[in-house]
Amino acid sequence: KTANSLILVIFILGLFVLGIASILYYYFSMEAASLSLSNLWFGFLLGLLCFLDNSSFKNDVKEESTKYLLLTSIVLRILCALVERISGYVRHRPTLLTTVEFLELVGFAIASTTMLVEKSLSVILLVVALAMLIIDLRMKSFLAIPNLVIFAVLLFFSSLETPKNPVAFACFFICLITDPFLDIYFSGLSVTERWKPFLYRGRICRRLSVVFTGMIELTFFILSAFKLRDTHLWYFVIPGFSIFGIFWMICHIIFLLTLWGFHTKL
Known part of the structure; x- marks a missing residue:
């Protein structure tokens, strides 16, 4: 009963967010605000999928379908990013974190507040570490790839407490890492250009x-x-x-x- 109520609440919130995003986009021409709200909700929803206990739905057909959809989204995300860069449709600009990445990280961190305080703080620190890793990859630092490998190993193959839904967590992680990882090869920005957002600050x-x-x-x-x-x-x-x-x-x-x-x- 509690699980059904939670699903109903999430469904209503999703419709509410979708409605607000649609109104902002079509009636007020606020495309940036609409997309930002959608990205924030996407990160929050993936966070809920990661941390909520879904043991009661372990053998459910809908749960299995959700996992396959998440895996499909990972593959499509990688292929889309790769094709865009091979075709030359991506215009690389100096930035540390894009708005999409920042909002999805914030949404994921907000979703962690559904857990205990200690675990929530751990997840928030993990999100900060992931943000630093994205910046590290985008800056093409010497140890960017080793840091990525160590980070992934600690997340998925160590004794650390794993999320309730590792597929959703992998989807969140890979979707954020794909662009900066591919840009290590495809980005033609110089060192000074990559560090402009930081060097040009006060x-x-x-x-x-x-x-x-x-x-x-x-x-x-x-x-x-x-x-x-x-x-x-x-x-x-x-x-x-x-x-x-x-x-x-x-x-x-x-x-x-x-x-x-x-x-x-x-």
């Missing part, structure tokens, strides 16, 4: 980004140190962590100082 904004990066790295180091309490081989782990931790801190401090000096002279 000096204060760039410096704040360096400070924010330093705070994230410091938080990571502190949390890693606290994690050592759970180990039994402390006489091996703590000396090793101390030695390599000092080396890690020196390298990252040099990196942050260099980055700060670069933004100061820019």
Whole structure:
């Protein structure tokens, strides 16, 4: 009964969003707002499919049909992006995240609020990491492909808690990754052109980004140190962590100082 009520609520919300998007598009000529609302709803809907417990529908024909439709959408998304780039219909512009990617990520993060607070925060951090990965691929950094492989392995093949519907999660992940991944080969933008959205921002904004990066790295180091309490081989782990931790801190401090000096002279 609860599952049927939830499906009914989602169906009504879908009709409501579709109605608003149609009104904005056809009656007010607000195409951007209509498409943005649709993308936000698409990310939210995929998030619900990922995190809601569908064990009661495991052997249902509709559930199997949904999985096949999601797999079909993955294939069509990849083929469409590939054909567009081979045919030369894509005009590459310097950007970090497109509006479609940002809204779908936001919708997915909003859908995670249906879970417990701790799990919801984990999903939100995962969404942020996925956004950083998309930016990394679009900037064609040296470790972009290894980062993508490690990220995918940690998501689908590690001991991390997997979503209730891995097919929906794979659909969300692949649909977002396809464009920046293909642009590694097809995009002809130079390094300076790719970094324009960041380099053309104000000096204060760039410096704040360096400070924010330093705070994230410091938080990571502190949390890693606290994690050592759970180990039994402390006489091996703590000396090793101390030695390599000092080396890690020196390298990252040099990196942050260099980055700060670069933004100061820019």
